[in-house]
Amino acid sequence: MARPLQSDGGEEVVGSKGVIKKVEFVRIIAKALYSLGYRRSGAHLEEESGIPLHSSIINVFMRQVLEGDWDESVATLHNIGLTDEMIIKSASFLILEQKFFEFLNEEKVMDALKTLRTEISPLCINHGRVRELSLSIVSPSHCFTVRSPKQDTSRARSRTKLLEELQKLLPPTVMIPERRLEHLVEQALGLQRDACMFHNSLDEEISLFADHQCARDQIPSYALQVRFYFGNQIL
Structure with missing residues (x-):
């Protein structure tokens, strides 16, 4: 994870853009861990970070x-x-x-x-x-x-x-909605897919490990078969 920075408002932020508040980020990760059944990991994250999931x-x-x-x-x-x-x-x-x-x-x-x-x-x-x-x-x-x-x-x-x-x-600042992290990831993947100029792949082929971008050569560019029509017949 990127080294925490200080935002203009005084809150610690993570990421190169300076828009992800560290407290919110950690809480959402903890929420995801609990939702996935990793209760000890979620509790350990709360303890180590000093950031509780809930008040x-x-x-x-x-x-x-x-x-x-x-x-x-x-x-x-x-x-x-x-x-x-x-x-x-x-x-x-x-x-x-x-x-x-x-x-x-x-x-x-x-x-x-x-x-x-x-x-x-x-x-x-x-x-x-x-x-x-x-x-x-x-x-x-x-x-x-x-x-x-x-x-x-x-x-x-x-x-x-x-x-x-x-x-x-209740407001999300009070109780984080279920599956919030999954929603954010799905939203990001959807935006990448929509922005892909040569998109020609299945959703299950999209990976979290790299930004999605279909190559130009994935688009069909030459004919595999030519059909000729003579009257009602196809040759």
């Missing part, structure tokens, strides 16, 4: 969601420092919806009803969804049709999917 409050928030500490996670959400009230409400809705369904799964109908009336409805968003949740209380069989794909029958998987949904909702 301490986000780590607390994620743990609370995975452990089902719904009230605490909503409270922490309000302390993250988000300025967009709609994002806060939408994220709160997702969390409380999960709380609602887990109460129903445990046959705690009154607790589910209380959550709907005193916590979900006062958010004053997703009114159609609120009506659907109400129907799932009146008609338990309706509950299965109301569930979104993230509400898995397994509690652990369901909470993990909830966290993924929250990750999509």
Whole structure:
């Protein structure tokens, strides 16, 4: 990796152009390592670089969601420092919806009803969804049709999917989107392919090890076969 430089704004940067912020670069690499299953490598990168993937409050928030500490996670959400009230409400809705369904799964109908009336409805968003949740209380069989794909029958998987949904909702500076590094690499390869004047190769032949550029001699330049037409016959 290139030696870190100092940007005009005072942040360390890497790369010859001086546009890649070191902190963001390291965080994205750590995120990719965790996503690929290299958890020890990701943790080691965080420790060695001194750059955490998430802030301490986000780590607390994620743990609370995975452990089902719904009230605490909503409270922490309000302390993250988000300025967009709609994002806060939408994220709160997702969390409380999960709380609602887990109460129903445990046959705690009154607790589910209380959550709907005193916590979900006062958010004053997703009114159609609120009506659907109400129907799932009146008609338990309706509950299965109301569930979104993230509400898995397994509690652990369901909470993990909830966290993924929250990750999509929160700003990328707070929680880095999944597969961000892959997206950036694919974007770069796509731009190289589009800029290739003589492009005549399959996508799977494009390598990360060198900039993509098809040579002129890859373009057909002479005839391999000549066909003559005489009436309805081809010779």
